[in-house]
Amino acid sequence: MINASELRNGMVFQDENQILQVVNYEHIKMGRGSGTIKVKVKNLKTGSVTEKSFITGARVEEANVEKKKAQFLYQDGEEYYFMDSVSFEQFPLSKDVLGDQAKFLQDGLEVQLIVNGDQALGLELPNSLVYEVIETGPGEKGNTVSNVYKDAKVDNGLIIKVPMFMKIGDKVKVDTRTGQYVERVK
Numbered sequence: 024m025i026n027a028s029e030l031r032n033g034m035v036f037q038d039e040n041q042i043l044q045v046v047n048y049e050h051i052k053m054g055r056g057s058g059t060i061k062v063k064v065k066n067l068k069t070g071s072v073t074e075k076s077f078i079t080g081a082r083v084e085e086a087n088v089e090k091k092k093a094q095f096l097y098q099d100g101e102e103y104y105f106m107d108s109v110s111f112e113q114f115p116l117s118k119d120v121l122g123d124q125a126k127f128l129q130d131g132l133e134v135q136l137i138v139n140g141d142q143a144l145g146l147e148l149p150n151s152l153v154y155e156v157i158e159t160g161p162g163e164k165g166n167t168v169s170n171v172y173k174d175a176k177v178d179n180g181l182i183i184k185v186p187m188f189m190k191i192g193d194k195v196k197v198d199t200r201t202g203q204y205v206e207r208v209k
Contacts, residue, residue: 027062035137037086041068043075044064044137050079060076068120069120089138091135091138092109095131096130101117102115103125114142124148134147148199150198151197151199153195153197154179155177155178156176156195172185175195185204196208
């Protein structure tokens, strides 16, 4: 059993026979009463996101899952296929389960798969990834006083906002939690 106050973003636990992953954790303490823990959780089997509340001191059941290092292979329709780097076993994940994470995938990307037995339930992406800009508008001189951004398409098809000085061929670091530009990579 895990104390609810020990839950953090990315942790996996079991509640009412459902395996849930914490998307957002918030601890609220008001006045004299005990605190409340609010977590936004993603059901790893269905992909649905809900909110749950626990009182301070409540306990949740630890999920029987393991994390395996895997590599993204390819997409076939609504299914994304990953390969365990050690056993070479392949795991499919549906687009519904991946949700917004699917837009960050690129060939050969190393991820952490969340596995229960022989079934993949979800994945953890690295906090940031590097992409190459393949399409963007021209940079304009004189727009350096404030943070002015333009759209850019990167090598996996993702469209992000980048500073005006970015050009085709530049490499950018993107935060996978927010989908925003972080910095230019040399």
